[in-house]
Amino acid sequence: MTIQTRPIGRRLASVADVHVNLTDHYDLSGEIYRQLRSAILELRLRPGDRLPPTRELARRLGVSRTTTSVAYDRLSSEGLAVAVRGAGTFVGQVGAMPSGRRVPAAVRPLPEWESVPTPSFNWAKAEFDFRPGMPDARLFPLRTWRRLMAAQFQPTAVGRGVNGDPAGCAPLRAAIAHHVGLARGVRCGADDILVTNGTQQAIDLVSRVLLRPGDQVALEDPGYGPVFMLLRAVGYKVNGVPVDSEGLIVDEIPAGTRLVYVTPAHQLPLGMTMSLRRRLALLDWASRNDAAIIEDDYDSEFRFGGRPIEPLHQLDDSGRVIYVGSFSKTTLATLRLGFIVAPSSLVRALHGAKFLADWHSPVPLQGALAEFIAAGHFARHVRRMRLVYEARHELIGDILRHRFSSQLEVIPSAAGLHICATAPTASVDQIAEVVRRAAGMGVACHPLALFRLTRARSAGLVLGYGAIPTDRIEAGLERLHRCLIGVSVSGAPR
Numbered sequence: 465m466t467i468q469t470r471p472i473g474r475r476l477a478s479v480a481d482v483h484v485n486l487t488d489h490y491d492l493s494g495e496i497y498r499q500l501r502s503a504i505l506e507l508r509l510r511p512g513d514r515l516p517p518t519r520e521l522a523r524r525l526g527v528s529r530t531t532t533s534v535a536y537d538r539l540s541s542e543g544l545a546v547a548v549r550g551a552g553t554f555v556g557q558v559g560a561m562p563s564g565r566r567v568p569a570a571v572r573p574l575p576e577w578e579s580v581p582t583p584s585f586n587w588a589k590a591e592f593d594f595r596p597g598m599p600d601a602r603l604f605p606l607r608t609w610r611r612l613m614a615a616q617f618q619p620t621a622v623g624r625g626v627n628g629d630p631a632g633c634a635p636l637r638a639a640i641a642h643h644v645g646l647a648r649g650v651r652c653g654a655d656d657i658l659v660t661n662g663t664q665q666a667i668d669l670v671s672r673v674l675l676r677p678g679d680q681v682a683l684e685d686p687g688y689g690p691v692f693m694l695l696r697a698v699g700y701k702v703n704g705v706p707v708d709s710e711g712l713i714v715d716e717i718p719a720g721t722r723l724v725y726v727t728p729a730h731q732l733p734l735g736m737t738m739s740l741r742r743r744l745a746l747l748d749w750a751s752r753n754d755a756a757i758i759e760d761d762y763d764s765e766f767r768f769g770g771r772p773i774e775p776l777h778q779l780d781d782s783g784r785v786i787y788v789g790s791f792s793k794t795t796l797a798t799l800r801l802g803f804i805v806a807p808s809s810l811v812r813a814l815h816g817a818k819f820l821a822d823w824h825s826p827v828p829l830q831g832a833l834a835e836f837i838a839a840g841h842f843a844r845h846v847r848r849m850r851l852v853y854e855a856r857h858e859l860i861g862d863i864l865r866h867r868f869s870s871q872l873e874v875i876p877s878a879a880g881l882h883i884c885a886t887a888p889t890a891s892v893d894q895i896a897e898v899v900r901r902a903a904g905m906g907v908a909c910h911p912l913a914l915f916r917l918t919r920a921r922s923a924g925l926v927l928g929y930g931a932i933p934t935d936r937i938e939a940g941l942e943r944l945h946r947c948l949i950g951v952s953v954s955g956a957p958r
């Protein structure tokens with residue numbers, strides 16, 4: 465065995481917990497050698513990883529220490545391992561096996577899953593970031609959150625290794641019921657609340673307990689892509705329903721629809737609020753057709769003036785509305801916490817569905833959020849952010865209405881984290897080109913066409929303001945303006 469006196473590589477600390485499985489009883493050290501060799505050449509063990517001590521590996525495998533030492537000696541003699549005096553044996557600096565063992569892909573996903581796109585995670589890169597859907601993480605009270613999280617890991621806290629209630633931890637359910645009762649007039653108690661991993665899981669669970677594969681579902685079009693893709697991939701027949709300035713056009717819901725998903729507080733992506741008339745029409749439609757409604761009340765916390773319209777949930781007296789809420793915009797998107805306010809008829813089945821999906825949402829996160837709400841930090845943060853977002857909303861709206869008036873038409877809205885503007889004289893392709901160019905110049909935003917689900921796409925831009933500081937908005941929009949001039953949208957076909 466080659467013995468070195470200085471450790472190699474960069475990662476010395478960890479002992480690789482490598483899996484070795486002995487089936488050949490006649491050549492034990494040969495088998496250990498071959499399995500470690502494969503792990504090294506396939507880069508499952510990386511240069512610098514410390515191999516388990518020969519004594520420990522021998523004990524784990526029930527073989528003599530000589531057997532493991534012989535295997536390590538063979539690896540060392542081939543340069544695949546290096547023994548360092550007093551430190552252990554480390555994986556050597558070897559390249560990957562030129563033709564690593566490739567297992568043929570005998571199993572394939574269903575086509576509906578194979579085609580699901582996953583989002584890009586290059587969030588940090590844009591110099592001027594107008595992508596919608598992100599809250600301003602820089603203004604989140606991180607110090608308070610860290611303190612509340614740390615408390616969850618005290619020996620007496622809820623975060624100790626006992627599994628939690630699938631419905632969510634009691635203090636958080638109570639805090640949510642109190643919050644939606646106060647802020648949104650939703651009549652519910654803690655027992656009606658189910659804590660989920662965001663809206664996305666809420667909708668997954670609700671659809672599973674209500675529908676069978678092949679059942680018909682309807683949602684607003686343009687609308688929220690992740691929900692559309694989820695429902696389609698799970699196997700429902702998903703129809704897009706057009707919207708106008710009052711929201712979803714109820715008369716266009718296809719016959720046979722069993723479940724409708726809507727965003728009445730702030731239509732995604734156009735931004736208008738569903739009118740009271742439409743809300744009542746939708747409830748009436750649901751009761752005539754024995755259907756259910758998922759009300760996604762996202763962004764309702766960030767309403768800037770105007771009289772808020774009651775949630776569908778509050779208007780519903782037949783128990784057909786399932787209200788879902790999210791903490792992704794009001795706290796941090798990365799926490800992945802949301803909730804369902806369920807009609808009593810669904811509560812038990814939803815608890816079961818949540819249990820079977822993932823047992824429960826992370827208990828320490830729930831505990832910290834419960835404290836965050838109960839101690840008033842949540843309400844304070846939302847109040848503060850409402851002012852910040854309102855200022856950004858106004859600033860972007862003003863600039864678009866003045867500087868971009870010949871290219872864009874702002875859709876009036878008074879809530880949320882983004883503004884939508886149509887481009888009446890441009891084509892979808894031209895706007896796609898604008899977005900590409902803008903990205904090349906450090907400005908990130910989304911084309912409106914990205915939100916079209918099943919119907920014809922239309923030209924426009926969706927500009928978020930959660931991620932961009934207020935004092936960078938003007939400069940960012942000025943740069944975007946140059947991209948719009950560049951493709952000369954005036955007079956182009958729609």
Ligand SMILES: Cc1ncc(COP(=O)(O)O)c(C=O)c1O
Nearest residue numbers: 597662663664688732762790792
């Ligand atoms: C319409 C809509 N609903 C809900 C959410 C939040 O989803 P989640 O709670 O899964 O993060 C988003 C996020 O962008 C959204 O656009």
